[in-house]
Amino acid sequence: MQDFSYERPDSVEAAVAAMRDGEARALAGGTDLIAQLREGRRRAGRIVDLKWVPALTSIAALPDSGVLIGAAVSLSAVAQHAAVAADYPAVAQSARLIGSVQIQNRASLGGNICNAAPSADAVPALICHGARARVAGADGQREMAVEALFEGPGRTALEFGEILISILLPPPEPRSAATYLRFTPRREMDIAVAGVGTWLRLAVGGAVAAARVVLASVGPVPLRALSAETALIGEKPSPALFQEAGRLAAGDARPISDTRGSADYRRSLVAVLTRRALADCCARLDGRMEAL
């Protein structure tokens, strides 16, 4: 392994300065990066530890509701945060699916995004909630949809020298709910063969007003199942509707065959997981609407 220096910036500005050249690698939890460095899959001349930058290591519930999560916050801290657990349970539950307790205590939400694995479990729930990414670089800060960050396996839209600093979860909309379900052969410590996040917002009359269906592990990036979403809008939730949405989502998937599963198997999983996730959203909404 190539020798590297280690820097511990204490502000976003200092972190951006430390990322000034191609030698630099941002370190948050390290659960991907350190293994990649040791196995020679990535190189670095300078490790920039982001965990001492307050803006990157805190979670803030915003005054207008909504939550701002620092990119280097651990998945454990995300899952345990009261506002995340209450308003974005799908995000909290996704964070608890990744690796083990040991991994969740280190791995960051921003790292799960920036590693850009198509199987990243934290990502579909974020896209379902319309999460935004705040990015800092030498030219200042910009904001974009989390969904727009992914360009391919291991590749993001971050420009040279830019770092992800926080993830913004917008205020939850009334009569809406999200869920993420994945399939793994083992219950714990496994990588999704396929995963599906769904989000539904119902109109006052009970029909679907808005829907998002996000597929993991069945394409080079997390995919929106747009034909499934279109079919849901304006319809009353029913088992037949969700079955049809699952069929369409399976068609929207672009899976490959690999050691974890064949493309056909993954499409079948997408159909089932989509149907179940949509039903789960409805169950959450029924519970909530009774409380209103």
Place this chain on the structure above:
Amino acid sequence: MKTLLMCTVNGEERTVLADTRDTLLELLRDRLGLTGTKEGCSNGNCGTCTVLVDGEPVCACLVLAQEAPGRDVMTIEALSAGGTLHPVQQALVEFGGTQCGFCTPGIALSAKALLDRNPHPSEPEIRHAIAGNLCRCTGYGKIVDAIAAVAARTQGR
């Protein structure tokens, strides 16, 4: 390149000459001689290198030694302070929750962290807490029983 690191391990301030690329696992085992922490897969899957950083279990193989300064690191060596076994260790002995013993230091620390946070975990909570500690002798039943027994004894007091 070598670097001098000042870090807190098992409650003691240590000054250690380390390679800049050392992991926390290498720092503990090779520089400080704390070989109770085991090396298994070295990529975060097996949990044999579990130590507590600021009280939370982490895989020492996925932490750089240079991340340690400013954190509080606890290894298995500190669990039986003063020569008295920690209740988790005592229960693992009583229940035979150890076979070859290679996973045991990591299991003990994961269990300690669980019980510190949640003194009365359910069986699924116990199994979740040690899911990142692989026992290739597959003796999970007795390990789970041992941890449950510690919780039950705490309740009795």
